[in-house]
Amino acid sequence: MTAKLYCFGESGNAYKAALTMELSGFDYEQVFVDFFKGEARTDAFKAINPMGEVPVMVDGDLTLTQSGAIQQYVVDQTGKFGGAASDKYEVLRWVLWDNHKLSSQAGMTRFLMNFLPEDKRPQDVIGFMQGRLKAAYSVLDAALAGREWLVGDSMTVADLSCCGYLFYEEPFGFDRADWPNIDAWLTRISDTPGWKHPYDLMQRGMPA
Amino acid sequence: MTAKLYCFGESGNAYKAALTMELSGFDYEQVFVDFFKGEARTDAFKAINPMGEVPVMVDGDLTLTQSGAIQQYVVDQTGKFGGAASDKYEVLRWVLWDNHKLSSQAGMTRFLMNFLPEDKRPQDVIGFMQGRLKAAYSVLDAALAGREWLVGDSMTVADLSCCGYLFYEEPFGFDRADWPNIDAWLTRISDTPGWKHPYDLMQRGMPA
Numbered sequence: 001m002t003a004k005l006y007c008f009g010e011s012g013n014a015y016k017a018a019l020t021m022e023l024s025g026f027d028y029e030q031v032f033v034d035f036f037k038g039e040a041r042t043d044a045f046k047a048i049n050p051m052g053e054v055p056v057m058v059d060g061d062l063t064l065t066q067s068g069a070i071q072q073y074v075v076d077q078t079g080k081f082g083g084a085a086s087d088k089y090e091v092l093r094w095v096l097w098d099n100h101k102l103s104s105q106a107g108m109t110r111f112l113m114n115f116l117p118e119d120k121r122p123q124d125v126i127g128f129m130q131g132r133l134k135a136a137y138s139v140l141d142a143a144l145a146g147r148e149w150l151v152g153d154s155m156t157v158a159d160l161s162c163c164g165y166l167f168y169e170e171p172f173g174f175d176r177a178d179w180p181n182i183d184a185w186l187t188r189i190s191d192t193p194g195w196k197h198p199y200d201l202m203q204r205g206m207p208a
Numbered sequence: 209m210t211a212k213l214y215c216f217g218e219s220g221n222a223y224k225a226a227l228t229m230e231l232s233g234f235d236y237e238q239v240f241v242d243f244f245k246g247e248a249r250t251d252a253f254k255a256i257n258p259m260g261e262v263p264v265m266v267d268g269d270l271t272l273t274q275s276g277a278i279q280q281y282v283v284d285q286t287g288k289f290g291g292a293a294s295d296k297y298e299v300l301r302w303v304l305w306d307n308h309k310l311s312s313q314a315g316m317t318r319f320l321m322n323f324l325p326e327d328k329r330p331q332d333v334i335g336f337m338q339g340r341l342k343a344a345y346s347v348l349d350a351a352l353a354g355r356e357w358l359v360g361d362s363m364t365v366a367d368l369s370c371c372g373y374l375f376y377e378e379p380f381g382f383d384r385a386d387w388p389n390i391d392a393w394l395t396r397i398s399d400t401p402g403w404k405h406p407y408d409l410m411q412r413g414m415p416a
Contacts (some may be wrong), residue, residue: 050351051347064297065301065305066300066301066305067304069300069301073297074296087278089270089272089277092274092277093272093273093274094273094279095304095309096275096303096304097259097274097278097308099308099312100274100311100312102306104308104312117276122332123334124330124332125332125333139258143258152317181248
């Protein structure tokens, strides 16, 4: 049976799951969630995910949330992007770091700066978060110095997690030009056959 | 060889790793990091962890950061707290959720409210984060309704991750009395033989 991925284009967390499925050849289809119209807060959606968030994957009896858990499932099913067995903890470490320090804060800051009405954007919070994010970009850029990929010598879910929000053009304080190692690594990812920009891969809730 | 855990008492992320080691009987010793005096930013510490953070575990040739990765290593080494094999993704999902939504934001908010000089505490950011955290407590409390543990029928690293900041007494907007299911679950955790409060388990950088 074909797995279902509940997602929408603006979610970098959904993008991590969708891109991992797409590049690994995992058999799935997308179900658009109209997040900006409140669909994630409906009872029907909360029956699928009480956390009220995307992404959600449903594969037979298994319902799974959190992009990193879905990515691990796709790794286990397809044998792709898990890295060498000896790098298991290193891959997990980067996925956790991304959830802790990078995507969580980038996703929130981008939301506040772009998807809230202009008069409701908390400028103090945005400034504070941008400072925290700078520290995260700096860690990522340093980790990529002299390396092609975050772990080992091929693309893994560590890369496919950390890049989740970094292909979006909406301003949130990230400029590829400031971070040459991140910039080159994003180009390596987008040069991978089958790669798609988030807005080409998933339906947008708020088309430009 | 005995593993080393670099930690300090105020870090809930270090606590997750230390508590998992302690309760599982994993062979380890603690190395105190004087975080508030800047030790995590020294070259000597950054040689161990370029991210400049605790916890760090060193076991033979393996150096590992991120509490969730260290917890997974302890699970693999001891066979404890991993839950049933069929619950693997469910455990991972909660560890990721904790990193994404709970501990990351609780740790930061508690830091801003308690460990910054009073005149440097960004009140707008603190208020905003407390609102986000309320949503997280609400998800956790609902998930624990009618359950003893987050996943399956025994304590796992899902529990040992999500509880990371919730035993601390410093104010950060979390009151156990507001969340009865969380409250009862924290009592179950602290009733576990061998359990220790973070300040009894690890040396404090800023003793009361």
